Amino acid sequence: MKKLTIALCYILLTTAAISTSINSYAVTCGGSITTAETLTEDLNCTTNFAFSIVGPSGSLNMNGFTVTCPLTANNGIVLGGFFARISSGTVENCNNSITLTGDGSHQVVDVDIVNPTSTALFVRSDHNFISGVQIQSNVPDSNFGIRIEDNDFNQVFGNTVDGMDNVGVQIEGSSNSVSGNIITNTSDTNGSGVGISIEPPGSSNIVTSNIIDQSAGEGILTFESDSNLISQNVVTNSLTGIAIDNADSNTVTINSVSDNTDYGIYIEDANASGNNILSNSSLNNGSFDLYSPDDPSCTANTWLGNTFVTSDPSCLN
Template identity: 45%
Template structure:
């Protein structure tokens, strides 16, 4: 099992002004934590949510222990108020394992989420930092690894490892969020999806790889998977690597996106696609798309390359229409 280190968290901890957990009282299921605490044993909780951490003074070091939801439709750990923190442990069998709510600026680091039922990390507030989340291959069909709900903005989702979240690895509905340096294996429908309720997001340096597990899942459900799916406007998608998905990168009826310097090689059908007659002013620049099953570059609704979308300087060999560059 790949396990991110605590180096990044320990480096940033002074910035957030959070002391290491003091464990001034024994944490129990159903508690609302308002000081810096540390678990001393595993918790199996019937309460809903299992725990609440309230900032700015509340923080919890799971200390390597596990918080389990006995009822799988119960919620895991809520971070409320301003600048609450959670790190270093395991959350098991919860619906939404972690929820970042209210004023935001919460910090979540180095959490393994097992037996995911709904959403691993649900972000409902602004300016949160989520890193080192590990979701191994055990999610349900409709699970989402990390989700920002509309209008959550200015969140940073970086350095997470998500394997086979059933619906989407990372699902973005808000604006001006940064998704960088994540590794997503075997996404069900989407590796990273940018919903139409959002825009102006930065998607940078992520790796999305599918293999036989995802392929069998998608075949049984009659669907293909898309590495990065863009349905909102004015996003920057750059320096990502997508392979063995059905489609590498897809822009769907959205405008003014820049897709630059990505690698979309060895996908089952298409490398990079623009779909929809209303998609305008998108820039597809200096990408590599080779050895894809049907076409490397594909724009089915612009057969004569007369739209306002720009395809410039891409490295590809099989394009439709042929005028795509």
């Protein structure tokens, strides 16, 4: 009986050790998570990528713990496959902190990203959902808070981005939704920086109900990107509130744009046409509340029902 008891104890201890080894391996630096895992400790990852999470079965509850890249040139966490998930923790000091690749439909929820050295959240796939992410940077030359690189149908909802040098949220794809975010203190050493930027090949994106404050450049910029909706945003204390540059058929409506250094709403290029600037409040901006100097007859674009005091040309409405 004693020998049987000892044998049973050995089997139980061996089983526990194997189980611990499997769980530890699943969440170790350089590994790949393919099942539902929960982080049980902080990780300092010196590998080029901290680890990957591969869907549809791979997910990670960070459980309040932190993944750190002590070598700031290294990248953080990569979500691949289809429908990988990460939530509830912190990623710190990584180059590209979280990257969404593969077939997309990934979820990033309630994650803090601290001091990314390049891009905090790099979206390189379609149909992803990003919500409750808080990005805070005190690192010079940190490029993008959230960057959607030529990908479509992503939802960026209810996030906070503070202190990025280049762009808070950059959209380079189509049919993406960026709404309910707070973006502050976007500024680099050259005095530029954009809160939300829509860049080519961006089109048919929705940018709505965001709060943008203290961008060294434009609060919201649409550059060479057509047919986007910019609505119900609040833009304050930036160089220019909302700018359209060489872009057509965009709708800018029901935004509140105030206390910006140069211009409230600005159409910058003579080639910009078919844009609709409707029912916005643009007040107390430094040079002009409404500004479209390359369209002196006010015929290339439609300006209607806006609340403002100063404009150039005077036919803007």
